[in-house]
Amino acid sequence: MAARGSSGSGMVEGALWRKWVYFYVPMTLFVIGTLFPFYWMLVTAFRPDGELYRPWRASNNTPFWTLHPTLEHVQNLFGQTMFATWLWNTMFIALVSTVIALFCGLLAGYALARLKFPLAGGLGTSIFVTYLVPPTLLFIPLADIIRNFKLGDTPWSLILTYPTFLIPFCTWLLMGYFKTIPRELEECARIDGATRIRAMVQVIFPIATPGILSAGIFAFTLSWNEFLYALVFLSSPQQKTVPVGVVSELIRGDVFYWGPLMAGALLGSVPVALMYSFFVEHYVAGLTGSVKG
Amino acid sequence: MKPIRGGAGEAGQVAARLATAPRAVSRGSLVHRLLEDERVLGVLLLVPTIVLLTLFIAYPFAKGIWISLTSASVGQAGEFVYLKNFVKVWNDSIFQRAAYNTFVYTAIATVAKLALGMWLAILLNRHFRGKRLVRAAMLLPFIVPTVLSTFAWKWMFDPTFSVLNWSLYQLGLIQTRIGWLTDPTLALGSVIAVNVWRGMPFYAISLLAGLQTVSPELQEAAAIDGASAWQRFWRITWPLLLPVTMVVTLFSVIQTFADFQLVYVLTGGGPANSTHLFATYAYQIGIITGLLGEGAAASLAMFPLLFVIVVIQLWYIRRVEGR
Numbered sequence: 001m002a003a004r005g006s007s008g009s010g011m012v013e014g015a016l017w018r019k020w021v022y023f024y025v026p027m028t029l030f031v032i033g034t035l036f037p038f039y040w041m042l043v044t045a046f047r048p049d050g051e052l053y054r055p056w057r058a059s060n061n062t063p064f065w066t067l068h069p070t071l072e073h074v075q076n077l078f079g080q081t082m083f084a085t086w087l088w089n090t091m092f093i094a095l096v097s098t099v100i101a102l103f104c105g106l107l108a109g110y111a112l113a114r115l116k117f118p119l120a121g122g123l124g125t126s127i128f129v130t131y132l133v134p135p136t137l138l139f140i141p142l143a144d145i146i147r148n149f150k151l152g153d154t155p156w157s158l159i160l161t162y163p164t165f166l167i168p169f170c171t172w173l174l175m176g177y178f179k180t181i182p183r184e185l186e187e188c189a190r191i192d193g194a195t196r197i198r199a200m201v202q203v204i205f206p207i208a209t210p211g212i213l214s215a216g217i218f219a220f221t222l223s224w225n226e227f228l229y230a231l232v233f234l235s236s237p238q239q240k241t242v243p244v245g246v247v248s249e250l251i252r253g254d255v256f257y258w259g260p261l262m263a264g265a266l267l268g269s270v271p272v273a274l275m276y277s278f279f280v281e282h283y284v285a286g287l288t289g290s291v292k293g
Numbered sequence: 294m295k296p297i298r299g300g301a302g303e304a305g306q307v308a309a310r311l312a313t314a315p316r317a318v319s320r321g322s323l324v325h326r327l328l329e330d331e332r333v334l335g336v337l338l339l340v341p342t343i344v345l346l347t348l349f350i351a352y353p354f355a356k357g358i359w360i361s362l363t364s365a366s367v368g369q370a371g372e373f374v375y376l377k378n379f380v381k382v383w384n385d386s387i388f389q390r391a392a393y394n395t396f397v398y399t400a401i402a403t404v405a406k407l408a409l410g411m412w413l414a415i416l417l418n419r420h421f422r423g424k425r426l427v428r429a430a431m432l433l434p435f436i437v438p439t440v441l442s443t444f445a446w447k448w449m450f451d452p453t454f455s456v457l458n459w460s461l462y463q464l465g466l467i468q469t470r471i472g473w474l475t476d477p478t479l480a481l482g483s484v485i486a487v488n489v490w491r492g493m494p495f496y497a498i499s500l501l502a503g504l505q506t507v508s509p510e511l512q513e514a515a516a517i518d519g520a521s522a523w524q525r526f527w528r529i530t531w532p533l534l535l536p537v538t539m540v541v542t543l544f545s546v547i548q549t550f551a552d553f554q555l556v557y558v559l560t561g562g563g564p565a566n567s568t569h570l571f572a573t574y575a576y577q578i579g580i581i582t583g584l585l586g587e588g589a590a591a592s593l594a595m596f597p598l599l600f601v602i603v604v605i606q607l608w609y610i611r612r613v614e615g616r
Binding site for chain 2 (some may be wrong): 026037065104110118132137139143161164195221224225227246249256258267276277
């Protein structure tokens with residue numbers, strides 16, 4: 001393998017065995033440890049029930065692979081539950097709340113990065129603070145408010161609440177992005193007669209496209225993955241999102257339907273994983289950007 | 294005024310086209326003049342954000358405090374009971390256990406995530422074949438819906454069909470099965486392990502981004518001067534990474550401290566209420582039992598520590614930016 005230990009930040013140099021001890025072995029363990037649960041999901045999703053429920057010490061147990069892959073669990077998932085509806089709900093809610101968050105975040109980020117107005121500092125700090133407020137602190141009163149607003153058990157209960165944790169993140173990310181764009185560009189446009197809004201929308205926003213993409217992808221995965229609000233606000237099966245649907249419809253009392261459960265976990269993860277794989281660099285930029293604040 | 298179409302990233306072209314646009318004549322209307330005023334426009338642009346955040350963060354927060362001071366339950370407004378809910382929750386042995394659990398959970402998981410994340414970041418910062426693929430794959434636990442991946446863990450921890458037990462048995466390490474989630478002393482440890490699995494990539498990738506800004510020449514110079522790898526880490530890498538580390542850690546402490554999903558899926562707070570965290574116990578009281586007042590009080594118990602961390606976070610960011 002062509003690993004070069006001398007490459008600057010490498011902590012290991014010298015003999016080959018040291019490379020193995022300090023690099024290949026730990027790296028391999030990290031990879032296995034990180035990915036094994038996903039592999040386990042995959043195997044379980046396609047393993048027939050007869051093999052799935054073999055006692056752990058049974059001699060004919062081959063947990064790591066199956067010779068009789070089956071689509072039974074996937075068929076169950078789509079035939080016996082409303083999994084397709086949950087997928088659609090999740091997609092719809094994630095998309096709309098991402099668009100709302102991007103809209104608010106773009107305007108707010110621009111205002112905080114570029115315009116001087118009273119209270120700008122205070123408002124910026126407040127938005128940052130809301131970014132740090134965890135949903136678990138608010139879900140009980142929010143459930144009450146959602147009920148009072150007659151939004152309970154509708155997608156709008158989530159579409160309107162998800163932006164609360166997406167907007168602060170989008171605002172901060174885009175604010176950082178706007179600050180890197182030279183002021184001269186919009187000043188130029190304004191001298192030539194463009195209004196402030198026009199300069200913002202037609203000069204600055206297009207340049208910020210990579211930042212918008214990062215924020216959007218990050219926001220989409222966050223809302224796709226949200227669980228607590230969806231669990232508390234939604235009750236009827238046809239309104240549920242994937243995580244909540246899987247939890248509430250594939251477990252009956254103490255009985256876990258592991259095959260369909262893992263098939264659901266797998267299929268519920270694929271859309272975000274795919275999206276992530278196409279935009280890894282943007283996602284990472286969003287992640288690290290959000291940390292820098 | 295000529296219409297201006299801005300293509301993505303074509304700033305130069307846009308600017309060029311704008312330059313040829315005729316100079317605007319004075320706009321008479323009041324609206325236009327107001328929109329040109331930074332003070333008006335600034336506030337206006339923030340209106341959508343402020344409305345949403347007020348309605349669904351500030352208002353619920355205030356309402357939560359109010360509810361926690363009443364005997365409200367589902368469908369009943371209840372009456373004002375002063376601090377009775379807080380006193381009751383405070384003396385509740387399950388709540389005390391939940392408080393203890395939350396602190397242990399946060400402390401151990403955070404240290405483990407930081408240490409492993411740092412190690413992984415340093416490994417990923419080297420050049421090797423397939424680096425991009427490995428780096429992308431390592432972030433998967435953080436991307437995939439937590440509840441769904443946690444189910445994979447629950448299935449791995451299954452008392453009867455656990456693949457972990459099977460492997461340990463085949464390796465000759467155990468003779469009787471281990472109740473990863475059914476043994477009260479072990480259950481919290483298992484939950485912490487899953488939290489570390491899920492959160493560690495976030496540390497690794499953020500720290501890796503920080504590491505990439507550290508100049509390799511520093512490391513090389515120190516190596517030439519005879520500093521060991523360990524010394525180079527503590528004398529060069531760690532101090533330079535400290536700002537990123539601080540922000541990542543404080544952010545992650547908040548998330549871990551307020552965690553809900555892992556415990557909800559893995560143990561539901563059991564066995565015998567031994568693994569509840571603040572959030573899951575608040576859910577248990579407030580939503581399942583329907584005692585909104587007590588539930589709100591239990592969840593507000595998180596507030597003091599969250600407040601302290603947010604203040605530290607703000608102070609630290611100011612200090613770093615001020616330099």
